[in-house]
Amino acid sequence: MNMKANRIVAFVFCLMSLMWGCSLGGGGNNGGNNGGDNCANYNPVINPADFPSTPLVDNQYFPLTPGTIFSYVNTITEGTTITTQDISVEVTNDTKLLLGVNCVVVHDVVYEGGTTNVVEDTFDWYAQDNDGNVWYFGEDTTAFENGQPPSKEGSWEAGVNGAKPGIIMWADPGAHINQPYRQECLSGVAEDNGEVLTLTASATVPYNNNTTFTNCVQTKDYSDLEPGVVENKFYAPGIGLVLTVTVQGGDEREELVDITP
Numbered sequence: 216m217n218m219k220a221n222r223i224v225a226f227v228f229c230l231m232s233l234m235w236g237c238s239l240g241g242g243g244n245n246g247g248n249n250g251g252d253n254c255a256n257y258n259p260v261i262n263p264a265d266f267p268s269t270p271l272v273d274n275q276y277f278p279l280t281p282g283t284i285f286s287y288v289n290t291i292t293e294g295t296t297i298t299t300q301d302i303s304v305e306v307t308n309d310t311k312l313l314l315g316v317n318c319v320v321v322h323d324v325v326y327e328g329g330t331t332n333v334v335e336d337t338f339d340w341y342a343q344d345n346d347g348n349v350w351y352f353g354e355d356t357t358a359f360e361n362g363q364p365p366s367k368e369g370s371w372e373a374g375v376n377g378a379k380p381g382i383i384m385w386a387d388p389g390a391h392i393n394q395p396y397r398q399e400c401l402s403g404v405a406e407d408n409g410e411v412l413t414l415t416a417s418a419t420v421p422y423n424n425n426t427t428f429t430n431c432v433q434t435k436d437y438s439d440l441e442p443g444v445v446e447n448k449f450y451a452p453g454i455g456l457v458l459t460v461t462v463q464g465g466d467e468r469e470e471l472v473d474i475t476p
Contacts, residue, residue, distance in 0.1 A: 238414075252296045253402050253406055261350075266344050272343040274347055276384050276455065277318050277383060277455050278453070278455055279341060280306060281307060283420055283474065285304040288421070288470050313342075318342045318352045323339060335359070337354055337355065338356075340373075341383065348384070349358070353380070368404075381399045384450065393412070394410065395409070409437075415431075418451065418457050418458040420470040422457065433448040435447060443463065443464040444463060445462050
């Protein structure tokens with residue numbers, strides 16, 4: 216989904232997973248892209264045999280059932296100015312083949328000032344391996360702003376120009392507490408990282424007349440390209456992402472308001 220992670224931490228971390236023969240490098244140097252390749256030491260090995268031929272994403276913290284539409288409201292506060300965005304995230308029936316892996320296509324649309332004003336239109340690609348880990352294989356995003364020509368900035372596709380997929384949700388998040396991992400990797404374009412903080416977080420959102428979700432996976436999300444910005448995301452079991460809060464470098468709160476099954 217096109218929800219960019221923003222980050223402030225400085226580290227270089229490497230995880231080795233013999234289960235898939237995959238090296239999942241952690242975040243970069245907290246200095247953004249300085250002419251080097253921040254993804255050089257990150258080398259995931261994607262074997263199509265490790266994924267089902269027909270894509271199925273049923274991870275309890277990140278389920279993607281085709282036909283489901285998640286609706287969110289994002290409130291952005293900048294001084295005395297408050298901007299509200301409506302976000303529609305639809306799990307489509309479409310698939311896309313990347314690195315030999317069939318991915319689920321998710322369509323995100325961000326509206327600002329009404330549903331006739333689209334500010335961002337994105338297609339995201341996800342696949343779940345046979346162990347239950349959900350991988351992010353890229354996005355095709357188009358941004359519209361201030362009458363300028365549409366921008367494709369931030370778009371990337373695993374296997375193209377050196378772009379590498381990353382983990383968006385572990386099969387067992389509890390086994391990765393406080394371990395940095397790559398969510399995507401194309402130097403200078405897509406350098407999002409994450410860390411699992413806890414499996415027992417709570418989040419209250421407007422969904423179903425104000426629902427408090429418990430036993431949520433809470434992550435810290437940040438980007439080598441935006442040092443100083445950090446988000447916390449909350450994933451409820453059986454639902455998926457219910458809340459995103461910018462905790463450093465901004466004031467945004469994106470909340471789940473509805474689910475159309």
